[in-house]
Amino acid sequence: MRVEDKKRSLTVAPFKCAWGEEFRFVEAGRGCIAFEASAQNDVTLVFREQPGSQHYHYKMDSSRHYAVILGSHRNKRLKIEVDGRTVVDEAGVGLCRSSSFQSYWISIYDGLISIGQGRHPNNNVLFQWLDPDPNQNVQYVGLSSWDKHVGYRNISVLPSAPQNSIRWSQIEYAYAERHGEGGHAKNEESKDGCEQRVIADFLESLDFSDAMFVVGSERKVVPAHKIVLVASGEFDFISMSGTAIELPSFSYPVLHSLLEYIYTGSTQVSFDLFQMLLY
Template sequence: ELRLSRDKERRALIQFQRELFTMDAQKERIATAQQIERQKGSLDRAEKEVEATRARSAQYETENLVRLAAQISPTLPVYGETVVMATLGAHAATSVITGQLAASQQKKGALLELDAQRRALERDSEIAQLTFQQKLMKGEAQFAFSGNDSYVYVDKPGIPDLGDVSIPEQARQNKQLLEGYLQNVAQIGDESIDNLISEASNMLYAIDHYFVVSDARVKRSLFNFIERLNRIAEKSVGYEMSFFDILFGFYNNSFLVNEDNADEAVIKARWFVWINALGRRILQMPHFELAPCFGEYIWHASQFARPGYGTIMFDVQGGNDVFICFTNDIRHKIRNSDKDIYEIVIGGWNNEKSAIRLTSLGKSVAEVSFYENNMAALNPYGYESFWISLNNGEIMVGRGKVPGQNVFLSWKDPYPIQNIRYIGLSSWNAPLVFNNFTFYDQVPIQPVPQHIDRASREVVKMNVGVARSERSSAVAVIRDEVAIENELEEAALI
């Protein structure tokens, strides 16, 4: 019994030792597994740091490209950054970023070539601007755009000497052409509107010097013809914009009317009344084109129901300069006057900035450049929607069809102009095409300024593949530079 008892104890001890050995082995395996997991975690963190570094590099490269593109070509639409949230594996992220970095270097070379072209164009533009200013001083040019601070409209360029020596041969020929055109229109009936408009366009082209209309008889015949055009325009339907272009062309021709002559000044003032009557008909159309007006306003037939409060909205396509005027009196001309008004310019200064002014062609009280906010520019290739609200001296200008949103320009007048009812529309040296010019009595409660670039304004649906590895997954935030490059290439092609 004692021997059996000792054998039992020995077997129990052996079993205990085996269990103890097994436990030690398990502990070693657990420790080894934990060490392996720690090493795997360190490896994963290292890989994530590499990915983050490459992502930051790609982000920096993308921002540089966008900034460089904005500096290179102000006429090209600057597309913003599209941030894509995606769950990507380490290897997938690395391959995408590596491809982006390689493409970035190629794009940078192309953009640098565009920069060289831009600089060459700027030099040509400066030379052309100097030439134009010289012509203006000599009286050979009627209109000017002066620097980055103000607009200049010259009603009366210097009258040149009309001696035989100073008269250009082209002016002598144009005088004969004008007399021939006047004889032609005398033989054309009022029903032949297309022929009359064609001859009137030829006359405008010919009047490029004072000598062309120096003969009082010729000028009187021309004034009678302009009055005839107005009578036809009052009765015609479908030719409003053509007559508007012609009449405004005669009105803005500084060689035609001598402002120092009281009788001719009265005649020109009468033309302004005719043009505005025709312009009111045009502005009420759902779709119309506005000729170059050089800051002279056409007054809309509609008014704000409540003085000083209201919103206008419109779609416009053009290269530069939408002029909007809010005023309390339209009994006199606005251009070059010191009348207190609210003048809003969208896409002014060669489509480089927008501004608010308190007098016609005056200094800006608020402005924003295209480089600060790309909503402050027009689109010469398509329509853009804008809204402008007036709330007792507080002016807000925004893009889109929802007043109060996408505000890119605002200003509050500490001494609001009272009884603002009338709205004027004008342009500068390029035609503008409008759609759906509408009025609203409501005004936004408060501005909601936000910057939405061109890429974000469009609904972009992207299916991002999710790549997961067996060990871990990483969440990476990357810049969608590929989309930006494609858009820049399309813009460059345009």
């Protein structure tokens, strides 16, 4: 492993792993790492309760941990493993690039693992998965590889927090602006730097999300907004604990059509899907 400046540039040799106090979450079970990587395949990050050694490899780890692999199977898959067991194996062609550095971020918050591209967490989300038995003690991040060298640079460990609650004032102002009705809100961006948008623009958006659906046996995470769901008259969050709504017998297309109708007022479905929505 060659290290020029751990914050700036780091090269991990095949089957090796880089650890350090600078790659540690401030709060156990909650944190985000943003970085750039250059590799042919298998950009691998490991999240553990304690740091490992340079010769550590997640395939030999018997302790509790998460492993996120970008560009698995010769740069064709995205994988998440929990304690050595594969829980996510999704198509992800071309996630890695050896000719240039690509920006990524991975966040963990109480078992919710979010993976995205770009330097800004919660933007350009590639995938989310919610652990039904979250490891609240993971704190150290290991930068690893498989059978090829992986270059890492511009590595930053950041706090991870749940999405802010959506504010009706933002939505009302966006509607007024779009329809030329004026309004009392000022013509400026919100404090969060987000442009004002109408409700339909928040469909399955992480922006201001404060609820989530966990769908099917694959446990796909779909973000939502309590204020919109409650306004539809079909959801009662007062009697619920937490923000996750488990729907193990639902398929994603069914949920998407339902949410599309709630957020936009219309949806298009096949006859078979329509029957599933009815029953």
